Amino acid sequence: MENSLNKQVKTRWWAWVLLIIIFCIFIALKNDSLINSSTSNSNSIATIKQEWVKVTSITTSTKKQSDTFHLNGGKQRITYILSGKEFSSCYVYIVPEGKSLDKEGGFPVAIATGKTNDETMTRESAGNYYLDLSLANGVCSVLIEELR
Numbered sequence: 001m002e003n004s005l006n007k008q009v010k011t012r013w014w015a016w017v018l019l020i021i022i023f024c025i026f027i028a029l030k031n032d033s034l035i036n037s038s039t040s041n042s043n044s045i046a047t048i049k050q051e052w053v054k055v056t057s058i059t060t061s062t063k064k065q066s067d068t069f070h071l072n073g074g075k076q077r078i079t080y081i082l083s084g085k086e087f088s089s090c091y092v093y094i095v096p097e098g099k100s101l102d103k104e105g106g107f108p109v110a111i112a113t114g115k116t117n118d119e120t121m122t123r124e125s126a127g128n129y130y131l132d133l134s135l136a137n138g139v140c141s142v143l144i145e146e147l148r
Contacts, residue, residue, distance in 0.1 A: 052077060052145040058131055059141040066131035068097050073126035075147040079119040082112035084138020089113045091135065092142055097128035106132075112140065 055076070056069040082090045092110040095101050110120050133140055 050147050053148045055144045055146050056131065057141070057143040058133065059139065060133055060135070061139045063134050065133075068128050068130050069144070070128050071124050071126060071146055072148060074123065076122045076124055077119055077145045077147070078110055078122060079143040079145070080110050080112050080116065081141045082114070082116040082135070082138050084115065086114055087136075088115075088138030089136050090116075090133060090138065090140035092140075093132040093134075094122065094124060094129050094144075095132050097130060101132045110142075 056066055058066045078092065080092055082088060090112040091108040093101055093106050093108050095106060109122050131142060
């Protein structure tokens with residue numbers, strides 16, 4: 001009788017261990033499916049189509065500042081065209097509203113020399129800005145677009 005009781009306990013012990021292992025596997029698979037479904041939801045949100053939206057543009061043949069414009073932050077595309085001779089140049093600055101390039105200095109986001117038709121990217125923070133163009137011996141056109 002005692003031998004039969006020990007055999008039943010050993011058999012039930014393995015059954016409980018097996019049951020716990022199966023339960024853990026079930027929980028792990030359930031969590032994995034939840035993670036995959038939340039990842040697919042975030043991927044569908046991330047695939048919202050964005051497009052380039054014109055923010056401002058300016059064309060000038062002298063040193064000039066644009067009117068104030070607003071950036072939402074993120075990616076901006078700056079397209080610039082300089083029509084001029086060999087020694088023409090155009091320096092394009094994006095300056096935060098309330099700051100002065102003449103007093104505080106700054107670095108240009110684009111430099112064009114000679115005949116140029118090019119673009120560059122920048123990632124300015126959200127806020128109000130203005131363009132400051134410095135050029136010599138030509139006509140410079142600048143277009144700022146933001147990915148929205």
